[in-house]
Amino acid sequence: MPKYTIWTIGCQMNKAESRQIADCLEAVGYEYTSILQKADLVVLNTCVVRQSAENKALGMLGYMRGTKRDNPDKCVVVTGCLVDSQTQELKKRFPQVSFFFKPGAHQELLEWARQNSIPEHSIPENIHYSNGIKPTAFVPIIQGCNNFCSYCIVPYRRGREQSRSIEEIVIEVANLISKGVKEVTLLGQNVNSYGHDLLKNTDLSVLLQSIHTIDGLERIRFLTNHPKNMSLKLIETMAHLDRVCEHITIPLQSGDDAILKAMRRDYTAKQYCNLVDTIRSYIPGVAISTDIIVGFPSETDGQFDQTMSLIKQIRFDTVHIAAYSPRQGTVACREFEDNVPAEVKRARVQEIEATQTQIANEINAPLKGTVVEVLVEGKKQSKWYGRTRKDKLVFFEGRENCLGKLVNISVTKTSPWALQGEVKN
Ligand code: SAH
Ligand code: SF4
């Protein structure tokens, strides 16, 4: 059997697509290997959201040039957000790559595999997407993005929004459950847009209700929610469907209205705070994650302070912080100079990190002595680990195999990053 391996960087969407690619390749007779040297087919799933991610992808492509020289029979195929519509240009730039396909274009990969794989394989009509043996899985529900935030490359690489049908998603989720999955995270650049291109009255609430009835599914999450169009209907649905976790990801990006405007985010700091208040009033204790960009062009100390004060006021459970990185082709890159010095960006990242560590510590400390429900995802250094419904990472000791089980854990110790505990008898 020919062997394949997949190298993945980037967001959850890329992780989900790598899982789907693995299923496609296995359906046509490839076998997985974790050893790159042994693979006949190497799939690189790339990310270019910031220069640092792009550099990793370029580094890997450079490495594959050498590998290909030593072993000319090896095939390298590339997907992910490095792939733009100029595939001819990409082929010239990276002759070591046999085939480029856009994120999510798995049919193209299958077509290519049909024509090029050794030996010939028949391609089944429908691929059932699986998940190895993990109890949690990511499931894409809407591809692409229509928002064009001024800093962001994603819409240029992933195209316009396209929702998958409810039927297709339900089949994928049911299939994942039959393979042992207990928790799914529905993915989209903006899941609030789900369904606007489908039959009338299809939206994320309707999808959640359809998935909620599938036997064997314990937990549902979804990300990302753009603050500009999070509906009350969705918040109400979240509140009353008991399998939907009390956890939500709503990127703030900046706490300053002028920066938000230049970012083309379509909301003000005040509107964002009101949204958080509404969500908290419907779902008490809800865990909120966010994304922040520091050092957007011309961001002053005062504007950064607005972001800091919002972080202190809202008290997020998790904050993903990024330093602004100009991306060719975006409006911000064209219109604004990247004029915040690297050391200022670094200092702002550190300032948020320090404050957020303290806040997370204060949020987690009261959990000591309480009992939390953990879905066990694996074992690390003799300790089981998993997450609570509010997405807190929990470690505990236990002799029994509890992979994929929901276990009640008494919390004995907390930190800003994780909880420690023991099985409650
Ligand atoms: N659709 C999602 C994810 C977008 S990319 C969303 O709207 O949040 C994930 C995160 O990367 C963004 O939230 C943003 O914080 C960050 N990001 C995107 N482009 C960036 C850039 N040019 N520089 C720095 N961070 C960026
Ligand atoms: Fe990028 Fe904005 Fe779309 Fe998110 S919503 S993918 S940040 S353009």
Ligand code: F3S
């Ligand atoms: Fe994800 Fe990176 Fe693309 S964050 S959407 S893989 S640019």
